[in-house]
Amino acid sequence: MQWGMLLGIDVGGTHTDAVVIDESGIAASCKVPTEHGNLLASVESVIDCVCRQVPAAEIERLNLSTTLTTNAIVEGKTEEVGVLAVGGPGIDPTDFMLCRHFHALSGAIDHRGQLIRPMKESELAAAVAACRKDGIRAYAAVSKFSPRNPGMENRMAEVIGEAADVVTRGHALTGRLNFPRRLATAYFNSAIWRLFNDFADAVGKSLRRLGLSAARVNILKADGGTMPLSMAREMPVESILSGPAASIMGIISMCDIVHDSIILDIGGTTTDIAIFAKGAPLMEPDGIAIGSHPTLVRSLLTRSIGVGGDSALSVLAEEVRVGPQRPGPAMAAGGGHPTLIDACNHLGLAGHGDIARSRAGIERFAADHSLKPEELAQRAVDAAVGRIRDEVRAMVKEVNERPVYTIHELLEGRRIVPSKIYIMGGPAEVLKMPIFKAFSLSVSVPQSYAVANAVGAALTRTTRSVELFADTEQLRLHIPTLGVSRVIEPDYDLEAARRDAARSLLSFMRAEGVPSREENVEITQASSFNMVEGGRLVGRNIRVKCQIRPGILHRYKELLGRLC
Amino acid sequence: MLKAAHSLGIVFFPAFDWALSPTHPEREERLLYTQDQLEEEGVFDIEGIAEVKPLVADVADVERVHFTFPETELVTTRSHLVAAGGAMRAAQLVLSGARDKAFALVRPPGHHAMKSVHGTRGFCAINNEAIMIEHVRETHGARRIAVVDTDCHHGDGTQDIYWHDPDVLFISLHQDGRTLYPGTGFPAECGGPKARGRTINIPLPPQTGDEGFLMVIERVVRPILDDFKPELVINSAGQDNHFTDPITDMNVTARGYGRLNELLNPDIAVLEGGYSIQGALPYVNLAIVLAMAGLDYSGVVEPDLEPARVRQSNRTTEYVKRLCGELPRLYFNPPPDTSLTRENGYFVRRKEIFYDTDNIRETQMEFLRDCEHCPGFLRLETRSNRVPLSLGIEAPVGVCGACAEEARRQFEDAQLKGGFRYAQLIDRVNKIYQRIGF
Structure with a gap:
């Protein structure tokens, strides 16, 4: 069977990545620098680039992750x-x-x-x-x-x-x-509504011009799923902070994760951490924060710390530190101050760029602090990996200490015990062994980690969650986000509510033109409380939450593990 | 953005899968609307306020406080252990310095559970505050503690547990016992012979409103607390003085509760009763949370509040004023107990206890050693329609070596001679906890 190709684009802070995927795997990929003031130009140039490798007309879908709305909010370029x-x-x-x-x-x-x-x-x-x-x-x-x-x-x-x-x-x-x-x-x-809608119009024009007019466009969300462009035009806020989610979905699409696991995305200046429970990514309990404003935008749980390949080494009170400053590139790449990568070069863990410059930089810096070069380099790597380990432990502890509300969950609730670590990003291969030593857990680095973000964007499916609220005393049912509000019978019960929530969600998705599989619908909360007044049962207060969980498109399941 | 003036930990555990029975006031639904309100207000996003998971008390935590018959596992459920563990977690947050204050929003309540436990009374099986306090004393060393019980019902369980303890000040404000369960809590009950004036009961007439409650806090409770200088102030925060409560008859509002908390300034609050689960709890709990965090609670106004209807009568005000004039002397200059019986070096009391929830009648003979060096050890002989004659012996925190030794000797003696179906020893001095008979 022949499917159309999927194009995934992740517009990041420094680079814009794109991959085209067909049933055999990655058919094309490109990386261009992000033009900060003109994201549309970055999108156009990366599409242009992949279309030189595959026929544009065969691209059936474009999934786009962009920093457009996030940047607008951070920079205060929003409408009154x-x-x-x-x-x-x-x-x-x-x-x-x-x-x-x-x-x-x-x-x-x-x-x-x-x-x-x-x-x-x-x-x-x-x-x-x-x-x-x-x-x-x-x-x-x-x-x-x-x-x-x-x-x-x-x-x-x-x-x-x-x-x-x-x-x-x-x-x-x-x-x-x-x-x-x-x-x-x-x-x-x-x-950000107007800004996003103008951008959406412009992207549409560009696609027509580049010969992709047949492609359906989806926008990535922070929860690791997508939404059709039509939906994104109404709720552009859902497009914020989707970058880390794209990378995490990349790992999911490349590796068949089944256990409690840790995902590390180690970049130049930061390391992003995510946690998987039984193979599924954990979500923020309420929603992501934009600056100092907590929101209800659903998001994967990620933490970012200032440790990356280009993080500067420093020595303070005999303690060797790594990051969070990043004064410039590594000395191996022509920078002026030794970084984590230079330490790795010195130890022979890495062979990046100009190794002689790394060695010289580490030696001089060690001499300045009366340390042996090997000792400085080793302590730097230990410090970097130690910080990552401490942060991961704190995060796992926080998750395990999340409040629960039933005795069953409190006493029999599952604890997360990570048994595997997946690393991606530039320094992933280099830090594999040190991380293995620090955690004593099996560590894997997927083959195509450099474009994991774009692969994740390309392969992730459309997600959506709904909440149902029914009150059999008031004889009312609401599914607020779908605009459903109707009368119910007094004998309406939890079973009916579970069924209605799942059905409403599926039929809404199908009406939006998103084919959704019943098996991906997950009831995440279902409770029914007897309401009693004067010792008499007067009704039931029923709450159901259900979602199409984040994951990769069904027809690409066979790719699982092959890119890992 | 809002920021709490005092950092606050909220141990919120609504036990959504536990009820005494399906339509019992102590059922799954009880804290549902409180959770809705706290979530909708975004309380847990306020800087300085955090939601915390409870600990689970273990049997040893219970048996540090209570004599349980026939055994702890049979008089408690898991939910009781979680509620007590919630209170313990609250204390841990404060004593470790992690939080300035803590509020354990847990159920079921505990303040009707007495020293000896044969079953459940007044919806309570074990005393959450006492288990917390003794945990604190065992692990953190704090000894001087005040409990102010603002539940509408007399905190007869907490009173019973600390009746002989001069280091724990227990003050209970409640609807007059002549008009409400459990029918006790009169000013004449003011502590055992070695702890006179350390139990203070403030019975208030039905329909007392914010004005009366706040007057009592300002004129009676505050001066006593200021003199006693406790290391910790604990509020047994029952919310059934609210004007909408279905089983009591008082007129306090959510803002009244907020102000009460502000004046009392407790380190730890532990939820007790309160069964107006829609009209009162969401608002009262919110007001208490905001007051504890040092935030403005003046906007917490119940939808069905009609100020004219909750205003207390002049007669009530006059009565409360008189009480405020008379009660402080119970602490500052306590009267001797004229009903006291002293036999062979022991103070002796006979008590009859009714367990309304479980329909148990317990009869106790209580012996307190009259020691010139310390508050004395306690010997409790108890039987009920459920448990044959059994024995509890306690050498509490602060007793002298001789008393601790005599307590142990009597426990061993009971094992040798028999006559008791179950026997339990609590030796806090040597940290020996034993039970026999099962």
């Missing part, structure tokens, strides 16, 4: 947003004022989704008028407990109406609770 927030009992919403046009409105919904104080229409009208007067065209509308009752957010969007090009309603992004995070997520979504 009018934020309308309805608080209610508890912490004052103005404590979470994200921007100038922030309007706290009165009104309240409680934890069961019951309207306890209606919103004041006059306040709403005044807030919208004030934003209009200032020329605001992007809005975020968020109320406390909106996933349990989206009424207020919908009403706010209705009143804003034509005054806006975009209104992000909190419940449309996620059904999970956390008002401050929902506010931030909705705000950022609107703040």
